[in-house]
Amino acid sequence: MMSNLTSTERARAMLITGAGVLIGLTMAAVGRNDPMGAHGWIVLLFCGVLFFIVGQKLYDAEPVEDRSVSYYDDPTKIGILLALFWAVVAMGMGVWVASQLAWPDLRFDAAWSSFGRIRPVHTSGVIFGFGGNALIATSFHIMQRTSRARMPDQVSPWFVLLGFNLFCVVAASGYLIGITQSKEYAEPEWYADLWLVIVWVVYFVLYIRTLARRNEPHIYVANWYYLSFILVVAILHVVNNLAIPASFSGAKSYSAFSGVQDAMVQWWYGHNAVAFFLTTGFLGMLYYFLPKRAGRPIYSYRLSILSFWGIVFFYIWVGSHHLHYTALPQWVQTLGVTFSVMLLVPSWASAGNALMTLNGAWHKVRDDATLRFMMVAAVFYGLSTFEGSFMAIRPVNALSHYTDWTVGHVHSGAMGWVAMITFGSIYALTPVLWRRETMYSWKAVEWHFWLALSGTVIYVFAMWNSGITQGLMWRTYTESGTLRFSFVDTLIAMHPYYIARAFGGLLFFTGACICFWNVVMTIRRVPHHTPAIDYPTTSEAMEPAVPAAE
């Protein structure tokens, strides 16, 4: 991989990682009396390792490759592997946290191993580690293919990918040593947040520059979805993480918002993280890989444009449905419900569009587990958006909120939709990227599919049952008008469901491990295969792919 970089690019990479080492050292020195010091060492180690990897090859021969005739896929490859690595780590953590609720002794005695500290490792690991890496990797692939143009340079994609992973490592390790802002899905502290802003700006510029080089007049719709993911996540991230650090030598910071405003800002962020991190980006994946795999164009391109704007516009309002019957003003709650229900229209338009695309290709769905992953993802997308709109209605929310029903809903989205479309895309992408004839084992893909599907179904059903049971028990009255069940009674009723949930998660986790193994074996064992053609159009773009120094 290094041999594809020119010496200028290698020098630039060394400069960046060297700066990272210095930042790490500063953090470690300044924060030596604080948990932030530990993060300093982690940053130092991360950048130091990269520094030496680059440094070793600094004086190697210049690349001979003609950059105008091929796409740049090295970061995509590493991104796919990193996504799978995080999937295994984070889903493993998920099985552990789920088991702690069924068997609390699995908490053991260490300070870092309690539910409250490892739960965010699971959530952030899955959302950012697995989902984020998959999004970055596939976006690199798709933006080049649909633009028929190569990325403009070879340093910024690495900066985006590895910088993002540094953020993930800092986040996950921080939770274990007790560094958190407590804002759900935005837990990392101020310095990690600042770092992510830098990474994100570079990501956006890279995306726009690649689009600027395109040899197609129209920007394919998948890119729209990716672009909305990048842009809106940036806005959400900046606003929700506004905070004042208690000291620049420590990790602790206090949110700029408090109480009711903070609740609104947090769930505006929280629900739109679902929208723009876990939905639009993955719809971009769907709109590229599903038609491609099925060998048919998307059923209605117009519908995909309509639902794009519908999703971007409606989603942003719905966060307040997390705050029904609370101290939030009523009119904001009502607004949230209205838009949540309207959101069903563009969501189902997208799901329907995906399924209609498969019309005439159902025999492929039957035979090809990869396409089946994508089909099931579209189905679960439709189901969980319906469930989401339903749960946003006030009386339903009165029952479902605070219970496992919410957890089940999130997982039907995260496992059934996000993970399924990602796994499908990874299976479609791996042979293309590594120029292999096929995946190493199609049987393993089948196994993964059925494990993932049964794991999801078991998980979701267990959570529906436990959530509705608990919600009903909380509000059950005796004939004399007193509450029938104590809180502990409901906890006892939850126990069997918690076991079932951990089991469903275990199945899903096993599937992810099989996927990782299968991809690694494909790279190592499957014979090479050179496709007839896979190259960008001769570029008329203004920015040369080869750096000016050449």
Added chain:
Amino acid sequence: MDMTHEWYVALSKSFGLFWLLGLSVAITAYAFWPSLGGRFDKAANSILDDEDGPAQPTSTKAEDKACR
């Protein structure tokens, strides 16, 4: 003070509605604009043979690539 809050809320409610209507109309018009139809169809088909590059405008793709 009370006035400002109410004023803001009223603005939010009315402006939000007009924003919604305006945007819906604009987007529907864009999506169904007749002269853009050809461009959309071309885009929808373009990804199917993007690995061939446009050097071969009419590519003949093998129908069965289930295992690729």
Added chain:
Amino acid sequence: MLKTLLKPFARVFEFQAKTHYKMERHSMALTAGIILAAGVGGFVEIAPLFTIDDTVEDVADMRVYTPLEQAGRDIYIREGCYACHSQMIRTLRDEVERYGPYSLAVESKYDHPMLWGSKRTGPDLARVGDKYSDDWQVRHLINPRDLVPQSVMPQYAFLLETPLRTDDLPGRLDALRMVGVPYTDDMIANAANDALGQARPDGDRASGVLDRYGEATAVRAFDGQNDRLTEMDALVAYLQILGNLTDVAQNTQPMAEE
């Protein structure tokens, strides 16, 4: 804000203007469209909440957290307690009967960030203050299953062994003042002393706590050990103040028999 956000891309814009302008209009129009469609919605929904005299009640007796309680709050956050415990009693009959008067906006006015929570694997804690004795809380945190055999809560015995760090408290209070909590200079300067004083009723620092935070402030050895200040002291002090910063909820909603 937009202008500063777009500043880094000035070169991109310029470059396009000169060369590929026509083609590039598409991606920039797309960018602007997305920002408009998404940004306006959020702004319209959230901005009115900041003109709030209406949203948050005005209450005279609302007090700020003492340094010890704030330190306890930070530990509550650090341990991720919010993942299983909410601090928001909704306006539903069964919740009011189970947990007490429903939560008012003013009660979390000084909460940076709020800890309303999203999941009740354990019960709501908005009014858990003074519901149980200090001793119960300490023993429950050491091992929840000693007191509630069916509990799935993690044990936190290590808090009793961990000395509480007080040297960073003035900085923390100062940061909180910057985001709007009305701490006085006096409170900030004495933060470390007050944390110590609140957990040592017999010590000479105790009276300062009462002076600064009011006579009603609980000054006790929360973790049952008079000789050392531990993280357990702080966390229990925080749990015991939950729902007790102001009496407004109890006064305005006299536990009606609906």
